[in-house]
Amino acid sequence: MAGRLTELPGIRAVVLGGSRARGTHRPDSDWDLGLYYRGTPDTAALAALAGSFQGSPVEVAGPGGWGPWVNGGAWLRVDGVQVDWILRDLDRVEEVWSGCRQGRYEVGIQPGHPLGFWSPAYPGEVALGRVLADPHGELTALQRQTAHYPEPLRQALAEAAWEAKFSVASARKSAPAGDRLHVSLCLSRAFGILAQSLHAHHRTWCLNEKGALAAAAALPDTPADFEERTGEALRGLDPAAVETAAGVVRDVRAVLRTTAG
Template sequence: MNTPRPSAQAPADVLDGRIAELADRLTGVRGVRAVALGGSRARGTHRPDSDWDLGLYYRGDLDLAALSALAAEVTGAAVEVAPPGGWGPWVNGGAWLTVDGVAVDWILRDLDRVERVWADCREGRHEVATQAGHPLGFWSPAYPGEVALARVLADPHGELAALQAETRRYPEPLRAALVAAAWEAEFCVAAARKSAGSGDALHVSLCLSRAVGILTQSLHAHHRRWYLNEKGALAATGGLPGAPRDFTARAVAVLTGLDTAAVELAAALVRDVRAALDD
């Protein structure tokens, strides 16, 4: 459950200290091996009211009762901690807390699984799975990407820091695989073209959104940039060096048109991206 939010937020330096202290205490819970700050706060692009996303990297048996007790202590109210798998197969589980008037999210990550995914990525293998909160699917390279872009807060055994040092170098086999995946965008546009004339808005919208999403994935990989999720993806992709001119505006036109004209705009965008990927 979400706890009530106090009316005032603590000063930034006070909250920084509270988060650092909380991270240290979390690593004292059985199973928790490291805690990392993710999201916009890790990248320095946050707003004053942005959430604090804490990745709880664990191995083996996780003491959920101890996590719940710690959550209740720092928030002053009962907090439901979703167990591994409680939020789906990839986002896993965690909790939503409010600390000093600011949302603090605990996000569980199985460190053994993250390491297995990283090994697959180094060999050019990846998965795309259905996951709540990820309308274009959860792309498994997000796991090592999260590690690469995170700020490690507590890591008593040095495991996460060692993994982060590895993930800072984007694997060339993964780059090749995700660039090659752009073929599906062209296929999606072809499927949308067949449905646009009959006004099948659902099929057209799903095909075109997936096409655009795949293009953003492929362009990020081409430039060896980790891609975590769909939020902010259009703007980020448009800012990549060598991205097709006006990529973001053209993608928005595709996603808001959903008619035969939008399909042809999408087809042109796919051609331009494929050309950029060949450079």
Template structure:
């Protein structure tokens, strides 16, 4: 399938991503194929190929159809197995990588990413994926580069932990007013930032929020019982939870200090 996909005009490489590529999948996990393209992929040709493979019409989301960062693609079922085609603009991925090397990143609003899409996920997907088809070797060259975590990006994401402290301070005011939604949002954001900072400190990419807390808790710099303490705070959402979150923020920031 990967070879057939690179025959579609615009598609230059295909990589296996997600838990299947990392070896952390479960029996029922989807298969995720990243379709790296330049210019404009031929969506009509992709739809024809999808129908040929599955035996049924398949709707293809053109670039931008799934949002500004996840982009587009298709959900397929092949022999009873869930398979996702996910479009990735290789030119944009390379621009994001160049920014990361300079210590610059973005956090964009994206459906399916409640804490926002952190742009370093683009090179992270390449670094942690398995290249399946790459006729010109373009994705393979990029993969070799992105496997070396940039020190400027590491410094920038570690420094971003200040936002966690700011979010907890905002939650403290809302907890006194019983504003559970705002407290939940602030604490979730604070913990999400800490997870990013902890991973960056250890030169590891975060691709999305799923599983990120457990992954962060296993890192050497994480405070004791990090995952359990985060879960307890997000369950309580009261004044005590805010103070517990404040303690976690201080512990993480101390651990990450030079």
């Protein structure tokens, strides 16, 4: 499939991503293929190829069809197996990577990413993926670069933990009134930021919210009972939960003030 895809106009490389690439998949896990393109991909050609693999018509969303960051793609069912094609604009990925090396990043609104799409996910996907087809060697070269986590990005994301404290302070004002929506959003954002900061502190890519708290809890020097305490706060959503969250933020920020190993 990867080889056939790179024969289409604009498709420069195909990368296996997600749990399948990292070896953490379950038997029923999807197969996620990143389709890296330049210019404007030929969605009609993609749809025709997808249909030939699935044996029935497949709708392909072009750039922007799934939002500004996930971009577009298609969902296929091939021989009873779920295969997801996810479009990635290689020029944009390279631009984001250039910014990351200088300590710049964005957090954009994106369906499917309730805590926002953190732009370092782009180079992180390249770093953690398995290149399946790369006839021009572009993704392979980029993957070699992303193997080294940029120190300016590490510092910038670690310093972002200040917002976690701010979010908890906002939740503290709403919790006594029983405003569970606002409290839950504030605490979720606080913990999501801490997960990003902890991963960056250890020069480890964090791609999205899925499994982020458990992964952060497994990192060296993460405060004891981190996952349990964050879970307790998200279950409570009351003034006591806010104070639990405040303690977690305080302890994580203390870790982030130390030098990464």
